[in-house]
Amino acid sequence: MPDERRTFVEPIVVLTGSGVSAESGVPTFRGEGGLWESYRAHDLATPAAFRSDPELVWRFYAWRRQLVRGCKPNRGHAVLAEIERHSQQFTMITQNIDGLHQRAGSQQLIEIHGSLWRLRCPQCGQRWRDLAVPFEQLPPHCPECDSIARPDVVWFGEALDPKLLETSMEAAGRAGTFLVVGTSGLVHPAAGLPLLAKRAGAHLIEFNLEETPLTARADEVWQGPASSQLTAWWTEATSGGKPT
Ligand code: BJW
Ligand code: ZN
Secondary structure, three states, X not given: OOHHHXXXXXXXXXXXXXXXXXXXXXXXXXXXXXXXHHOOHHHHOOHHHHHHXXXXXXXXXXXXXXXXXXXXXXXXXXXXXXXXXXXXXXXXXXXXOOOHHHHOOOOOXXXXXXXXXXXXXXXXXXXXXXXXXXXXXXXXXOOOOOOEOEEEEOOOOOOOOHHHHHHHHHHXXXXXXXXXXXXXXXXXXXXXXXXXXXXXXXXXXXXXXXXXXXXXXXXXXXXXXXXXXXXXXHHHXXXXXXXX
């Protein structure tokens, strides 16, 4: 792609949320059909819930692993991987734990809320990748110290990995163009990243089906499904269309 036809400023920094995986069949959290409509977050996605009933929490995560295993990355994931391949300076920060960005070929990826495919020992701190947790063997145990393992995800009230957060904040602060895709923009500190980028001078572009608290701050809004809107933006941005 010849550089002179590009109409966006690098570095490109992307923040994605569950809306980008919705078209793959992965449920979002909030709104109609969202996970929190059928499950109470505080019964399942908190350290207190895990302490009081690890097996219940694990059943929820084992079910989600099984669901995601049957899903494929969609065109939205593919376009984001393509943008990365064609950019010199690119960082993607995802709040998603489903691993679909990697399966679509994304490499520079910060999983700020952890991964469904990693386990962690709350006792000795061991972390390991695990692609299959059979339902009949829940909860899983740590291979080192035999304590009950937990999903390596960030629950409400828990701190994000400070290094990942710092790297994400630095990337946001340097962004020339910041794409915020398929997130309600309600969960902090991730929701603060687009505003940090904007304050530091980035051109902020939102892709979402609906308005969010970030919409009024965005320089451009592409309303509609992430897959088609990202495709349309990328086509325009690389064909000498209107400058962003
Ligand atoms: C489409 C689409 C299509 C659909 N195309 N679009 C400041 C103010 C108030 C509260 C707080 C604050 N700072 C911190 C807090 C507390 C809390 C918080 O933010 N609460 C708010 C909800 C009020 N934050 C925390 O607790 C965080 N920790 C923390 O702050 O720690 C402090 C601390 C420091 C030091 C020591 C100790 C503590 C942690 C937050 C962790 C969030 N975890 C979850 C679960 C992860 C594991 C799991 O998946 O089970 O992360 S919650 C859930 O929300 C998940 C998501 O990553 C996250 C964001 O949701 P997302 O992706 O935006 O999904 P939805 O459903 O909300 O939105 C979907 C969007 O897609 C919608 O807009 C649709 O329109 C759109 N869409 N289809 C385009 N096809
Ligand atoms: Zn252990």
